[in-house]
Amino acid sequence: MGESPSVTSGNIQLSKDMVITPLAAESLGVRSLAVHVQTDDTSILIDPSAALGFRDSYHPHPEEYRLLKSIRKKIDSVAQSTDLIVVSHFHHDHFMPFFQNFAYFWSSRDEASSLYQDHRIYCKDIRLHINYSQQRRGYNFVRSVRKVAEEVVYADGRALKIGQTVIRFSPAVPHGEDRTKLGWVIMTTIRCGDFTLVHASDVQGPMVKSTAEWIIGQNPDVLVLAGPPTYLSPEKVRPEILVNATENLGLLADKIPMIVVDHHLLRDQNWLNWLNPIQRLASNRGHQILTIAEVLGLSENLLEANRADLYQQKPTGPAFEDWVKKIRGSRIEIPPPLD
Secondary structure, X not given: OOOOOEEEOOEEEEXXXXXXXXXXXXXXXXXXXXXXXXXXXXXXXXXXXXXXXXXXXXXXXXXXXXXXXHHHHHHHHHHOOOOEEEEOOOOOOOOOOOOOEOOOOOEOHHHHHHHHOOOEEEEOOOOOOOOHHHHHHHHHHHHHHOOOOOEEEEOOOOEEEEOOEEEEEXXXXXXXXXXXXXXXXXXXXXXXXXXXXXXXXXXXXXXXHHHHHHHHHOOOOEEEEEOOOHHHOOOOOOHHHHHHHHHHHHHHHHHOOEEEEEHHHHHOOOHHHHHHHHHHHHHHOOOEEEOHHHHOOOOOOOOOOOHHHHHHHOOOOHHHHHHHHHHHOOOOOOXXXXX
């Protein structure tokens, strides 16, 4: 490890060798864990997407669509000056698909082509350790992206070196608990000089100890991590699995100077109840646990978690309500009325 990382002007500054810039996450109001990494040798965009989701009988609010549209533009802008794009797995909040969908992804073929054009793409292998739904999405993605990208590489377990920057991808690990029906993901390690980042997308805590052990083995200065979906417990996520996630994150907090926890955890209004004990453990070691909003110097903006309140505070008009009815009839190619 190098010196302790510091948060400066919305970035995590590891040294002059590496700067980490978060782009989108639940603490910023959308589903995502998009991060840009700049080293002296190259730039890497990890999981360049954002999405919304239907939740508790509520369709996303117009405020969420305005934000999603804005974040889409920001990610595309960053992509234009990026060398490599990494796709950790094939859920739509982590990669932009090549079809039009205004209901949840704000995606289109033209926007996807612009995002991936002339880039080297390192993505989850669609042939091994993949469930059916991700394999289907991955197959369609790879078939389309090969027409516009410079190169498409299945990244599981691979490594490459660009100048003094080493990029290493984990073997496939569970998307949450072991033997989950959600499939597998890959994690990304970026090392430049004495400084190391691990981006651990959708490991959900992590829930599996071997995933935590792989992360610790990378000896990271900074870990960007998807927390567990506590909002789904106990109906869809067993409490004992969350205990595993707590214990494993505790192991990481003991070893890693800075952990940025976001994504699924920040879909829960009461996320701090789960995270506070681990934050205290980290603080006792002189370590930090932050959300992506905190890295950017912002307050958490939990639009999905507070959607019911949002609808009460900002009622929608007839035009938006008519659009929602059309969307429920699968007419997802019509953008929502936001003016």
